[in-house]
Amino acid sequence: MIYTIALAALAAIWFASWKMGQGQARGIIAGGQRMHSLPSHYGAYTAILAVVPAVLALLIWSIFQPLIIDGMIVSSLPPERQALDDLFLNALINDIRNMAAGNPVRDASDPVIIAAAAELSGWQTTANFMLLALLGGLAVIGLFISRGQVVPEMRARNRVERFVMVLLILSSTIAVITTVGIVMSLLYESIEFFRRVPFYEFLFGLHWSPQTALRADQVGGSGSFGAIPIFMGTLLISTIALCIAAPVGLFSAIYMAEFSSPRARSIIKPLLEILAGVPTVVYGFFAALLVAPLLRDGGAQLGIGIDSESALAAGLVMGVMIIPFVSSLSDDVITAVPRSLREGSYGLGATRAETIRLVIVPAALPGIVGALLLAASRAIGETMIVVMAAGLTANLTANPFEAVTTVTVQIVTLLTGDQEFDTAKTLSAFALGLLLFVVTLALNVMALRIVRKYREKYD
Amino acid sequence: MTDAPMNGQPGEVRRGLSRTDTMETVRKGLRRRYAAERRFKWYGRIAIAIALGFLVVLVGSILFRGASVITQTHILLSVELPMDAFSVDGEVTDESLQRADFGGIVKQALRDRFPDVSKRRDRRTLYQLISTGATYELRDHVVADPSLIGQTIDIWLTASDDIDMLDKGYIDRNVDSTGRRVSDQQIAWYDALIADGRLERHFNTTFFTSGDSREPEQAGIWGAALGSFYTLMVTLLLAFPLGVTTAVYLEEFAPKNKWTDLIEVNINNLAAVPSIIFGLLGLAVFLNVIGLPRSAPLAGGVVLALMTLPTIIIAGRAALKAVPPSIREAALGVGASRLQTVTHHVLPLAMPGMLTGSIIGMAQALGETAPLLMIGMVAFIVDLPGGPLDPATVLPVQVYIWADSPERAFVERTSAGIIVLLLFLVVMNLSAVMLRKRFERRW
Structure with a gap:
């Protein structure tokens, strides 16, 4: 709440100081002097000086203020409450906070909580006033400094542009920061995990059952973290998906690029791309509700036992989902094959099909392989279809009619619901995530490199 | 093929074949090759x-299953509202109204409608004709108009999901009664x-105005x-300015060096990272380290x-690239600074392309489920969220939650949820x- 007020106040200061600086510059110009920059540059300069330090202060404040107030609450508590261990202490602080905010509290009659809540709201009011005073003070100081700087010689435009440039550069680093954040968070939790479970056991173990005992006397809850069955499941489902998507996608691409009229192509291509735009949860529902029962009943008629959560159902639907990834990219690389190759082949008397088979596909092969690799990386990282249509228990098999589980399914099942961040069970999800990240990254880098090489060849 | 000689002079025929034989071979081969072409x-x-076909079956089956959600079965009951059920000491107050046993009144109305039902078990099956929510419907109706008390009113109440189905x-109804959710008795009452x-x-x-329910x-x-x-508001407010400024920097200002290359490689790779990894990032960093509220659209929007x-x-850079260099040169030529060139001339021209890319990005975000499961947006939440800090769920996650529920009626809800989601996407x-x-x- 206080932050909304602070932000609104800063926005008001921004506009007011802009107008002030601009007005000052206009005044100087009206006095007959020539300024280095336009009046609006002086306005922007004034606004930056007034608001940016205050914004930084607000940021720092929002990080440290809760910590300091928590410390003050704890030190105000009676000594026997301070001696509680962290878990209870945090619960107590939460209660106090809720009480102060007027939310329902578990134990509203506890005098310690009531007293502390009263004190807390007092402190918070003080803190809020302090914050507003701080922001206001910084704004006044900024305005004061800029007042003396709006003079004809000051190069306001250059300074403002330098500031904007810094903003642009900062925002472009977000992508790098995100990657670093992903790698760091995955690595940090994975290292925690590998402290509990040996690395080789995770990579090469044949048994996966992450349930760990909550109490020491529970039976069979030791938890074992051999991820081979999960990898095999992922591989099985992705392979089935590629077996669908590769021929269908490739033949569609060839047809669109070589046989169809431009008009038909302009209709078919977006239609195929709708397949990639349908949310994956829809595919998951489709697989679980329609495809899996259909396969199960069909299998029963033929005398084959097909599980209702079979790898086949999930793989089939996933294959449909990745068709456009194959077809779009292959279409691009096939149309990029130079005309001269085609015409040379026609000139020798080859039919169109022969040209495609013997000239175009071999020429476009690297690009097609790249497309398939990208599709494979999609399939491996796909989550919702397998969560809804594949199995939950790890099962080491290559039989597509049985239920298998995948890396993404395990991550979801391990991390939805209650989590304890100090058990191997929860941490194992991050180890799986790290592995998934590394594998998909490798596939992507490889695919992009192949495609780029191929482009260079014909450019 | 014409009859013109193909192999030159007749004397040149090799391997002991006559000219007509060669033509025959070619013609045969041609037939085969044309057949191959047609097959291809x-x-x-x-x-x-x-x-x-898959697309049609997918959309068709979901439309087919979900369209019926437009209507809901209601039952008209004559409900007696006796004065003494609502009053304490002969006086109707707000409190006594709230405390009145509306559930009992609805049940009484059902018993009045079917007076020959007397066994306890049968009565219980009878009560199952009406939704448990009917109690609140009646309460709201009476609270809105307390003058009804003391009369017998006719009111349409929501039927239970089984009756609706x-x-x-x-x-x-032709299946054996052990195999279906509605008993023979209930079917008889339904027919009556x-x-x-x-x-x-x-x-x-x-369906169109309330939150989730069991x-x-x-x-x-x-x-x-x-x-x-x-969630999308948070996403848009963060991603659009950041995306535009990054695209402008990389396309218009960035020097060609290792650092810029690194940024570009990073962006391309991020585009292909599985979405669930972003969920892990959100869980580990935004929830556990920074402490954003769990299940809140704020955290979901950031992820x-x-x-x-x-x-x-990527879309923004393509849009900037499409603006011809002559625009920039003209602006620079009349004395604009590089930043002025971009903000006054290039950016306005590239904006439609950037907006298009952003809308497509938002559509992707709207359909995304997996990362939101990681940050707790999969919780069962009945109340409507009032802001980005309240616990909430999103359309695709709601679809996922309903798809997991066993009741037959939830299949219809799930399909209808998907239709709503697809409508937004379209x-x-x-x-x-x-x-x-x-x-x-x-240009």
């Missing part, structure tokens, strides 16, 4: 037919109600739609913003296409 063409047609034809004209389907306002007939999509709205950022940046993508068409410039 058909492979392509079949592949496209398979892909599009029976009425919509999803439950086959129909014969009286006391059972009708009305427009299903509940009871299918009371579950609605509005809570999830609001959650999606708040989705990071996910859609590459899409927006609208967003169409507006992107229109925007592109409307502002497309050929």
